[in-house]
Amino acid sequence: MSNLVGPLRKELADSVSSCRVLVVGAGGIGCELLKNLVLTGFKNIEVIDLDTIDVSNLNRQFLFQKKHVGKSKAQVAKESVLRFCPSANITAYHDSIMNPDYNVEFFRNFQLVMNALDNRAARNHVNRMCLAADIPLIESGTAGYLGQVTVIKKGATECYECQPKPTQKTFPGCTIRNTPSEPIHCIVWAKYLFNQLFGEEDADQEVSPDTADPEAAWNPEETAARATASDQDGDIKRVSTKEWARSTGYDPVKLFNKLFKDDIMYLLTMDKLWKKRKAPVPLDWAEVQQLVSSQDEVCGTGLKDQQVLSLGGYSQLFQHSVETLRSQLDERGDGAQLVWDKDDPPAMDFVTAAANLRMHIFSMSMKSRFDVKSMAGNIIPAIATTNAVIAGLIVLEALKILNSDFQQCHLLEQAAEPQEKAAGSVRSGPQT
Known part of the structure; x- marks a missing residue:
């Protein structure tokens, strides 16, 4: 399969090739995202996920096969993605991103962090780590046929926790x-x-x-x-x-x-x-x-x-x-x-x-x-095509950041103007 760096101008292609990226999550969005990253020309990727592969993942997490059931998502995702681009340098961690080992200094090793998570606690943690390390975070999520991608940057946008998230409905x-x-x-x-x-x-x-x-x-x-x-x-x-x-x-x-x-x-x-x-x-x-x-x-x-x-x-x-x-x-x-x-x-x-x-x-x-x-189980069905679309948008946002087109990104509310939406902002959407 051919590499997709060709259409990019040389300066951007060089930035993509040298950029160190952290992908948090190797599930539905994560599988699509890792594939997109290596085909776009990203060479230095680290991926972390604490889960193992379950049979129920196989219908949409295409990097995994039945023989992989029970194995580490992060490790198998790495091995599968290297088949698309053997020259990529990918490090896999079978661990929780909330482990104290992954501290602010760890996050400062990267130019971009990309979330492909399915729970709010981990999202909150990565959000805080990126703010402390002053690293741009590309936040994403899907819920059925809906999805969203937003860029969070310290001092320029609201953070993930600035706006209250809907709570689970309760009954008397x-x-x-x-x-x-x-x-x-x-x-x-x-x-x-x-x-x-x-x-x-x-x-x-x-x-x-x-x-x-x-x-x-x-x-x-x-x-x-x-x-x-x-x-x-x-x-x-x-x-x-x-x-x-x-x-x-x-x-x-x-x-x-x-x-x-x-x-x-x-x-x-x-x-x-x-x-x-x-x-x-x-x-x-x-x-x-x-x-x-x-x-x-x-x-x-x-x-x-x-x-x-x-x-x-x-x-x-x-x-x-x-x-x-x-x-x-x-x-x-x-x-x-x-x-x-x-x-x-x-x-x-x-x-x-x-x-x-x-x-x-x-x-x-x-x-x-x-x-x-x-x-x-409060389950919102996972749709493979939604994951694919969102993963594609994550990469587009990454290219804008590396191309210094930050104002063209889909942003949360700008921190300097909390009462008005930034151009092209995405304020609401599913958070799963």
């Missing part, structure tokens, strides 16, 4: 526990439930009906007689959710009836909540099992993760996932805790099943495992 506890109205409410509840049953308990993540709901204006003493079903099956108000579950031996049928029948019946006693809302409909394990043989297990066609199961199908998935997670706890011994991970199949099955059962109870359309995973 009473909405999660009592009156979910969107699928995401049920998914958050299911993640809370996983932690309460199998992980680290958190009082702020309780899943039981919220008797302190101000909207209910509810006095539990007035309706205690109507809550006998909840009391008879082990009132989770008196003991923690995990203690109650342990007392049942993590029996999936008892868990099912407690969570999707008794607790829902208890919610129905808070009748003020349902005067302007459609009331939830409790589920009984025995009744649901009668549907398993009479209903299709799957609604629709397509990939398994994109199919929506029937009510009976999700009850079976709930049972199977509880049994699997219970076995994992048993294997780890007394006091063991599990950590929810969207890439752990039993944990994802549990959240998918519990969330969909709750969606059905509150008259919402159930979701596929793929949709639940996207929402539960």
Whole structure:
């Protein structure tokens, strides 16, 4: 493959060839960026990434192949890029950029730093290091079909942290526990439930009906007689959710009836909540099992993760996932805790099943495992073409800086004029 230095004027080509560049991140953007850099004529590149290659990376991080799974992203990226330009001088670090070894003096070794990161903490750190070292930083990110590239330079532009970034959306506890109205409410509840049953308990993540709901204006003493079903099956108000579950031996049928029948019946006693809302409909394990043989297990066609199961199908998935997670706890011994991970199949099955059962109870359309995973993991799908476009723009910004055309770069707000946008500035955009 031919080198792309030819079209550049000699002075710029020489600057490109001699410039020392640090690339932080060798993932979706990083793979495209490293390829672009060597084909443009950059010879002295150092790349750092703490991750190893996963199968899920292979559909868009084209420098990696199946045989590389489990190996260092930075090292494999280096080896793959050298096939494009064997004469390039590339150093790879399988490490975190936040390691104290990569201090201000380390950053001063470079003329340009290029971020290809996927988390805010590392972005903040690199931003501060570049400011301290007075090195231009090219910041980038993608989110689905959207992306952005900005240049940050000490004394000339705002820095990455000058503008507040949007925080993750949160939901009131009473909405999660009592009156979910969107699928995401049920998914958050299911993640809370996983932690309460199998992980680290958190009082702020309780899943039981919220008797302190101000909207209910509810006095539990007035309706205690109507809550006998909840009391008879082990009132989770008196003991923690995990203690109650342990007392049942993590029996999936008892868990099912407690969570999707008794607790829902208890919610129905808070009748003020349902005067302007459609009331939830409790589920009984025995009744649901009668549907398993009479209903299709799957609604629709397509990939398994994109199919929506029937009510009976999700009850079976709930049972199977509880049994699997219970076995994992048993294997780890007394006091063991599990950590929810969207890439752990039993944990994802549990959240998918519990969330969909709750969606059905509150008259919402159930979701596929793929949709639940996207929402539960706060996942924005990575698009290979977006990564490629953004990586190309990063190199163009680098060429402008080396050509002393700084004012032509896409800049954050100029530091000297914080109330007005600089020409061609990019103020907002995805930061992932």
